[in-house]
Amino acid sequence: MKYMPKIIFIIGAAALLGTFLAPIWRITLEAPQYPQGVTMYIWINKLDGAERGTLQNINILNHYVGMKMIEPESIPELKYFPKIIIGMAVMGVLFGFINNKKLWLTWGIALILLGMLGIYDFYLWEYDYGHNLAPDAPIKVPGMAYQPPLFGTKMLLNFNAISYPHYGSIFIGIAMIFSFLAFFLKKKQEAR
Amino acid sequence: MKSMKLILMSLTLGSVFLFSGCGNGDGKGTGAIGSSGAAEKVYVAPGELDEYYQFFSGGFSGQVTVHGLPSGRLLKTIPVFATDGEKGYGFNEETKPMLMTTFGFVPWDDAHHPKLSQTNGEHDGNFLFINGNNTPRVARIDLTTFETTEIIQIPNTAGLHGSPYPTQNSEYLVAGTRFSVPIPQEDVSIDTYKENFKGTFTFISGGQEPGKMDIAFQILVPGYDYDLATSGKGPSHGWTFFTSYNVEQENTLKEKYASQYDKDYIAAVNWKKAEEYIAQGKFKEWPAEYYHNFYNDKTHTATATKKSGVKVLIPAECPGLVYYLPTPKSPHGVDVNPTGELIVGSGKLSADLTVHSFAKMLAAIEAESFDQEIDGIPVLNFEAIVAGTVASGGLGPLHTEFDGRGNAYTSFFISSEIVKWSTETFEVLDRIPSYYSIGHLSIPGGGSMKPWENGKYMISMNKITKDRYLPTGPELAHSAQLYDISGDKMELLLDFPTMGEPHYAQGILASKIIDRQVKFFPLEENEHTYKTLNEKDTRVERDGNEVHIYATMIRSHFAPDNIEGVKVGDKVYFHVTNLEQDWDVPHGLAIMGAQNAELLIMPGQTETLLWEPLTPGIFPFYCSDFCSALHQEMQGYVRVSPADSDVKLSWKLGDEGSGN
Numbered sequence A: 001m002k003y004m005p006k007i008i009f010i011i012g013a014a015a016l017l018g019t020f021l022a023p024i025w026r027i028t029l030e031a032p033q034y035p036q037g038v039t040m041y042i043w044i045n046k047l048d049g050a051e052r053g054t055l056q057n058i059n060i061l062n063h064y065v066g067m068k069m070i071e072p073e074s075i076p077e078l079k080y081f082p083k084i085i086i087g088m089a090v091m092g093v094l095f096g097f098i099n100n101k102k103l104w105l106t107w108g109i110a111l112i113l114l115g116m117l118g119i120y121d122f123y124l125w126e127y128d129y130g131h132n133l134a135p136d137a138p139i140k141v142p143g144m145a146y147q148p149p150l151f152g153t154k155m156l157l158n159f160n161a162i163s164y165p166h167y168g169s170i171f172i173g174i175a176m177i178f179s180f181l182a183f184f185l186k187k188k189q190e191a192r
Numbered sequence B: 001m002k003s004m005k006l007i008l009m010s011l012t013l014g015s016v017f018l019f020s021g022c023g024n025g026d027g028k029g030t031g032a033i034g035s036s037g038a039a040e041k042v043y044v045a046p047g048e049l050d051e052y053y054q055f056f057s058g059g060f061s062g063q064v065t066v067h068g069l070p071s072g073r074l075l076k077t078i079p080v081f082a083t084d085g086e087k088g089y090g091f092n093e094e095t096k097p098m099l100m101t102t103f104g105f106v107p108w109d110d111a112h113h114p115k116l117s118q119t120n121g122e123h124d125g126n127f128l129f130i131n132g133n134n135t136p137r138v139a140r141i142d143l144t145t146f147e148t149t150e151i152i153q154i155p156n157t158a159g160l161h162g163s164p165y166p167t168q169n170s171e172y173l174v175a176g177t178r179f180s181v182p183i184p185q186e187d188v189s190i191d192t193y194k195e196n197f198k199g200t201f202t203f204i205s206g207g208q209e210p211g212k213m214d215i216a217f218q219i220l221v222p223g224y225d226y227d228l229a230t231s232g233k234g235p236s237h238g239w240t241f242f243t244s245y246n247v248e249q250e251n252t253l254k255e256k257y258a259s260q261y262d263k264d265y266i267a268a269v270n271w272k273k274a275e276e277y278i279a280q281g282k283f284k285e286w287p288a289e290y291y292h293n294f295y296n297d298k299t300h301t302a303t304a305t306k307k308s309g310v311k312v313l314i315p316a317e318c319p320g321l322v323y324y325l326p327t328p329k330s331p332h333g334v335d336v337n338p339t340g341e342l343i344v345g346s347g348k349l350s351a352d353l354t355v356h357s358f359a360k361m362l363a364a365i366e367a368e369s370f371d372q373e374i375d376g377i378p379v380l381n382f383e384a385i386v387a388g389t390v391a392s393g394g395l396g397p398l399h400t401e402f403d404g405r406g407n408a409y410t411s412f413f414i415s416s417e418i419v420k421w422s423t424e425t426f427e428v429l430d431r432i433p434s435y436y437s438i439g440h441l442s443i444p445g446g447g448s449m450k451p452w453e454n455g456k457y458m459i460s461m462n463k464i465t466k467d468r469y470l471p472t473g474p475e476l477a478h479s480a481q482l483y484d485i486s487g488d489k490m491e492l493l494l495d496f497p498t499m500g501e502p503h504y505a506q507g508i509l510a511s512k513i514i515d516r517q518v519k520f521f522p523l524e525e526n527e528h529t530y531k532t533l534n535e536k537d538t539r540v541e542r543d544g545n546e547v548h549i550y551a552t553m554i555r556s557h558f559a560p561d562n563i564e565g566v567k568v569g570d571k572v573y574f575h576v577t578n579l580e581q582d583w584d585v586p587h588g589l590a591i592m593g594a595q596n597a598e599l600l601i602m603p604g605q606t607e608t609l610l611w612e613p614l615t616p617g618i619f620p621f622y623c624s625d626f627c628s629a630l631h632q633e634m635q636g637y638v639r640v641s642p643a644d645s646d647v648k649l650s651w652k653l654g655d656e657g658s659g660n
């Protein structure tokens, strides 16, 4: 019982590594010609699709409206986000062993801030892809932008774009919840 | 005897006339909109899928068509032995080698019997095999892509009718020669038939191994006409049966002279014994040349390889290899029931069916109940092997299939009907007309050990349609009729026209095929010599008078789309890669004046069209498959200059491009 908060905190910190096991976000495009939809997965370290070739397919569709090619190699976040996640996990496990609830709280708040920054960064990318269109694109609809929603659904011409967090985000959620849970449990323990 | 034949002949002819004369009206509306709910049984609602794939041979179209059952809807035509401009098959550089033979490039054939690959006597959904009758060949169609991927030529054979009839695990595909000829071929008088003409049975290995089809061995047999075949199953696994006619060994007016004997033979070949003789080295190495052509789905290219030499077994030197089963009246089809015990021979000039017993055959061999021996082949005593005779009441039996519930269904060409009979009592149970002059019939899985769903449907393939459809001039469609055979009485459900002349068809439960479909070819697996995987790599290169265009296509442009510096006299190779990675997004390439065909390129695939411009000028090219909203804009130009011009080779797409 005495070690419970510490164990919870360490499990939570280690759970961050779970983000390498599943995508953290999912964007699906639906249209009559795509009865199964075209689904792109955003991982902490890569982009891929429900099928081989999905990215190529999305890029071909997007070029009509003059959108930039989505090229995973040119997205630096995919390189440094994994480092941040691993860094946070290692730091978290370390803090767990140090067994200091203030460090835990700091870690938890830092994680939330990083998460918010990540989502803001994701929004900026979406904004850039959706608005930064080639001026001589084959299809130009005045006033139309093609930014997929951050969270929810939105019609983009013939496509219904659906965007929601995916399984990988659960691990980040666990890490956040466990860090605060550990903090409060420990606080309660020490008050006794 | 002769007068018997004459009576029979006049009878048969008479009934043909009779039938065409008064057959109209019969069966119109029976079933299709009858009270039994036939319309409901074949109605596949929009957006719903059929229960079965049914593969029809195209006969003289040289192709295979794929229909869905029970709707009868046409799903695809698969080019096999004949060029197909639609798909560029036999026209593009990649598939030209598929049609190579020792006779040269042969762009047509007569495709007869589609047979599905088997594992443990059941259809496994891996491959479809089909024979080319005219220039003896056997092809493999891969059921992941529905494309012809392999063709092997059969040497020492003329007229490949009795084929491919795979063995229980597709260990072998078989082939019998319809026309006996001198083997090896030589220049002799046709009148020396009896002395010089021979037949062969061929066993082809590699049925389950793509790219590995090969002539395992051939058996040299007397010079009869070998008609159809079937391989044993269960207890009779290890044996293959071939029917013969023209035991008379006549070489002219065969319609009469080859119909003289009361009985011809079904040849029973013990191929397990053949394997032993091969292992013992009891074969002769005979010179024979043949082609083996293989299409590789990674290089998207076929290679044609000329091979030579075959192992030949001579029955006189290999006791126990071949036996003759006397069978009345020039038997056409031979079919073995799902238990593997009954061998049904259909004497095509007869009213009756002869059913031999495999167990009795083995006992007769054991007891040496031989009537005579022909070239070392014992002729078994008819009474010793026959299990029964079906007094059908019909005329001209051709083919039999089985429902797995102890019933057999035989097609009767002359009396234009299907007769259902019991494989236990040999009694006729039911009969139903076909419209008109049925050849083969097919129960999905009915040729295997396990008919699907205990024999629910049966398809008839009919040669004559006369008044069945809207008339289309002198040439009318052949037809297929779908019957419900799940009850005691056969019931006509549907009637639909077919492509070419389907000789045979086989069906398989759709679920055995659906999940293995290739949707597109991954670009990273493309191993084509002239692939271009990125628009940045597109270019044009000159090598003497050869110009190689490394092009790509996506919705809705080619890269490059402006090409200059081509000259009259050049051989221009368009190597085009479809960069799409999405299902159902092929693009086409059509060039004004090209003397071959279009390219129709599947996503991730590379294909090559050879174009030899004859005059200077500007030649547009375009995408021929309506691929996208801007499909009409998917086009380009090639500038062709006089042979002595000094226009430099250059190319571009929009602002991108270069020259040298």
Ligand SMILES: [Cu+2]
Residues within 6 Å of the ligand: B554, B555, B556, B586, B587, B588, B623, B624, B625, B626, B627, B628, B631, B634
């Ligand atoms: Cu196109």
